[in-house]
Amino acid sequence: MSKTIIISNRLPVQLQIENGSITATPSVGGLATGMKSVHSGGDSLWIGWSGLTDEDIPDGLSPEIDKALAKHGSSKVSLTSEEVDGFYYGFSNRTIWPLYHYFLEYAEFDLDSWNIYKAVNQKFADAILEKADDDDIIWVHDYQLMLVPQMVRKERPNVSIGFFLHIPFPSYEIFRTLPWRMEVLQGLLGADLIGFHTYDYERHFLSSVRRLLRLEVSFNDVHLDDRVIKVDSFPMGIDYKKFSDAAKKHHENKEEDKSELQKRLDMHKKNQPNAKFLLSIDRLDYSKGIAKRLKAFEYFLNENPQYKEKVRLIILAVPSRSNVPQYQLLKKEIDELVGRINGEFSTVSWTPIWYFYRSMPFENLIDLYTSCDIAWLTPIRDGMNLVAKEYIATRTDKTGVLILSEMAGSANEMNESLLINPNNFEEISAALLQAINMPKEEQQARNAILQKRLERYNVEKWANDFMTSLLEQKQNEKQHKSHKLSATRAKIVVDEFKAAKKRLLFIDYDGTLAGFHKDPQKASPDEELYTLLDKLAALENTDLYLISGRDKETFTKWFLPKKYNMIVEHGVWISQNGEDFRMLENVKKDWMEKILPVLESFVDRTPGSFIEEKNYSIAWHYRNTDPDFGLKRATELNTVLTSLIANDEVSVLNGNKVIEVKSSNVNKGRAAMRVYSEEDYDFVFAIGDDWTDEFMFEELPNSAHTVKVGRQKTQAKYYVNSISNVRQLLNKFTDKE
Numbered sequence: 001m002s003k004t005i006i007i008s009n010r011l012p013v014q015l016q017i018e019n020g021s022i023t024a025t026p027s028v029g030g031l032a033t034g035m036k037s038v039h040s041g042g043d044s045l046w047i048g049w050s051g052l053t054d055e056d057i058p059d060g061l062s063p064e065i066d067k068a069l070a071k072h073g074s075s076k077v078s079l080t081s082e083e084v085d086g087f088y089y090g091f092s093n094r095t096i097w098p099l100y101h102y103f104l105e106y107a108e109f110d111l112d113s114w115n116i117y118k119a120v121n122q123k124f125a126d127a128i129l130e131k132a133d134d135d136d137i138i139w140v141h142d143y144q145l146m147l148v149p150q151m152v153r154k155e156r157p158n159v160s161i162g163f164f165l166h167i168p169f170p171s172y173e174i175f176r177t178l179p180w181r182m183e184v185l186q187g188l189l190g191a192d193l194i195g196f197h198t199y200d201y202e203r204h205f206l207s208s209v210r211r212l213l214r215l216e217v218s219f220n221d222v223h224l225d226d227r228v229i230k231v232d233s234f235p236m237g238i239d240y241k242k243f244s245d246a247a248k249k250h251h252e253n254k255e256e257d258k259s260e261l262q263k264r265l266d267m268h269k270k271n272q273p274n275a276k277f278l279l280s281i282d283r284l285d286y287s288k289g290i291a292k293r294l295k296a297f298e299y300f301l302n303e304n305p306q307y308k309e310k311v312r313l314i315i316l317a318v319p320s321r322s323n324v325p326q327y328q329l330l331k332k333e334i335d336e337l338v339g340r341i342n343g344e345f346s347t348v349s350w351t352p353i354w355y356f357y358r359s360m361p362f363e364n365l366i367d368l369y370t371s372c373d374i375a376w377l378t379p380i381r382d383g384m385n386l387v388a389k390e391y392i393a394t395r396t397d398k399t400g401v402l403i404l405s406e407m408a409g410s411a412n413e414m415n416e417s418l419l420i421n422p423n424n425f426e427e428i429s430a431a432l433l434q435a436i437n438m439p440k441e442e443q444q445a446r447n448a449i450l451q452k453r454l455e456r457y458n459v460e461k462w463a464n465d466f467m468t469s470l471l472e473q474k475q476n477e478k479q480h481k482s483h484k485l486s487a488t489r490a491k492i493v494v495d496e497f498k499a500a501k502k503r504l505l506f507i508d509y510d511g512t513l514a515g516f517h518k519d520p521q522k523a524s525p526d527e528e529l530y531t532l533l534d535k536l537a538a539l540e541n542t543d544l545y546l547i548s549g550r551d552k553e554t555f556t557k558w559f560l561p562k563k564y565n566m567i568v569e570h571g572v573w574i575s576q577n578g579e580d581f582r583m584l585e586n587v588k589k590d591w592m593e594k595i596l597p598v599l600e601s602f603v604d605r606t607p608g609s610f611i612e613e614k615n616y617s618i619a620w621h622y623r624n625t626d627p628d629f630g631l632k633r634a635t636e637l638n639t640v641l642t643s644l645i646a647n648d649e650v651s652v653l654n655g656n657k658v659i660e661v662k663s664s665n666v667n668k669g670r671a672a673m674r675v676y677s678e679e680d681y682d683f684v685f686a687i688g689d690d691w692t693d694e695f696m697f698e699e700l701p702n703s704a705h706t707v708k709v710g711r712q713k714t715q716a717k718y719y720v721n722s723i724s725n726v727r728q729l730l731n732k733f734t735d736k737e
Helices: 030-034 062-070 081-100 111-131 148-155 181-188 199-213 240-252 260-271 290-303 325-345 362-371 387-394 425-436 440-456 459-481 487-499 527-538 552-562 592-605 627-644 668-676 691-699 723-734
Strands: 004-010 013-018 021-026 044-049 074-076 137-141 160-164 193-196 216-218 221-224 227-233 276-283 311-318 353-357 374-377 401-405 418-420 503-507 542-547 565-568 573-575 610-613 617-621 650-655 658-663 683-688 705-709 718-720
Touching: 004 111, 013 062, 021 062, 044 111, 062 074, 081 111, 111 148, 137 148, 137 459, 148 160, 148 181, 160 459, 181 199, 193 199, 193 459, 199 216, 199 227, 199 627, 227 459, 240 362, 240 387, 240 440, 260 276, 260 362, 276 290, 276 362, 276 387, 276 425, 290 311, 290 325, 290 425, 311 325, 325 353, 362 387, 374 387, 374 425, 387 401, 387 440, 401 425, 401 440, 418 425, 487 683, 487 723, 503 668, 527 542, 527 552, 527 723, 542 668, 552 565, 552 573, 565 668, 592 610, 592 617, 592 627, 627 650, 627 658, 650 691, 668 683, 668 691, 683 691, 691 705, 705 723, 718 723
Parallel strands: 004 044, 004 137, 044 074, 137 160, 160 193, 193 227, 276 311, 276 374, 311 353, 374 401, 401 418, 503 542, 503 683, 542 565, 683 705, 705 718
Antiparallel strands: 013 021, 216 221, 221 227, 565 573, 610 617, 617 658, 650 658
């Protein structure tokens, strides 16, 4: 029976060593809560670091730790303090965290940290491989483990792997500054499904894949070798019921059951019934914008002096990575800002900012959520921000106002909140004014919509949606493999070939027999290919045709001395048995002088593109352009050409990074059928990689063996993955048994 293996940097279990014994208690974090539905029963295992370094564990106690973790369905990865420093505090939090949050000035590119990161990722991968079977489902979490999917895929090519990134993925311009950008992308692409919180992060990732790895991306699918990787967005929710129920219970508390914090909050509310409490809860991190929020609050008080003594900002800053220099400097800055603002504005009965630098128990969080009139969250960059969702979930009477940075991932789902740019103090000040004076009816109308949405798309649904999508991807792969020219099917085709009396082969060139090149003239045949084609051409009762969109001059130079049969320019010209090319179709070319200036204008405006003029067609190549820009220009050119050729017998072919304009009355399908009708063939084979080859697949009889190179949608019966697969198959035709 298959099992689910979850992998994260930290296990969802807290370990404590006291008097030589181990105590293990479950964590209550967002990820641990969200994965409850996935990590349940005996069919799930969670792999991660226990939080204790090898140096922290007394001799002989490691087996006891393993037993304690096993009771919670967990298994540990052992790390030394040096590994934790280099992998977690080093590369993960001094390189990836600042870079992915757009704080490029804080990003450190240290080779030693990168090497430790790689080594630790391999440790995690090895731990998975030790426990995983081929039919298991593996779900890898977050930026600390971005190399793990490919490391596992290398050893277990058939296993199903998902990866979810819990922080933003940066734009291409930011990501490209990372020295090890290729390795990170390749590591992530080991997964079958890659998940992000928002479509923006998904879009940034796909852009980097296209522009750095030059891989084909169609919609949200990445085509890599023999696999298709799905990339999608899954906005993470919260345990809505937990927060909503806690808030309801909180309101039912009798006076004697209330916490000290709640009693103090109640006292201040009673003394100043019209005053508004503003709440900010964050980890102490430069990405959260706490310092800017304090300055914006100072700006608001200066611009709106009438609200002095009528608003109070409660800031809870949870300590984080206190041994990283930037965090130490940030704490100092915030301490000084709070002190200065309180010193400037405080009165005998009013302190504008209450500042807590500590974590608080869950009950106190509920005290703050339910007591504060406004939640004010202004991260400069944030993957999601679940505090915003938690605040709304606790507002049982639907009052309260959420002011949220549009730079937070949750802003995409929470349009009913007051969305602000965290860098715009004027906009923030206006939002504070609006929040303070918002009528109760408007608050309830906004929050009713938010609560309904958050309750429906909670953290459990997030986890289940991801798993469902991963299982569907696995199923799609199985269905796709049903059309693959497997070894068994290939043997049947080869056997039929050898048993046939008269055989006909149509073989495309670019992308089928040879790879693409930035300069098409340099994609010339190698010696291995000449040898293969010589063998095929020499076979008795076999007619081999190279069928291509190439110009006849190039094929004359490459192949005419070999006396191969050739059809070029999509069916305009034919050469048989080494004779000069003759026209297969009568083709007009008067339209070319109208189209050429259009293509030239696109070359001028698209750096890296160029025109290839053939006898009866013109091609605009954009393989050397920026992928996104080239695709944009190609779409634009398609629109222009379609309107231009409406009244001419001309068609536009969209090939692999090329747009070709040619006469409509010629194509590979017509040419192939002309040849097929001349003899009585009992075996027909056609193979190609391009959209132009679809005419051939469609026109040839149903008995023909048609093969597509690549996994795109096709009329062909089968597909193979690569040029090397094509050559392997054709070599089997020539094998003598």
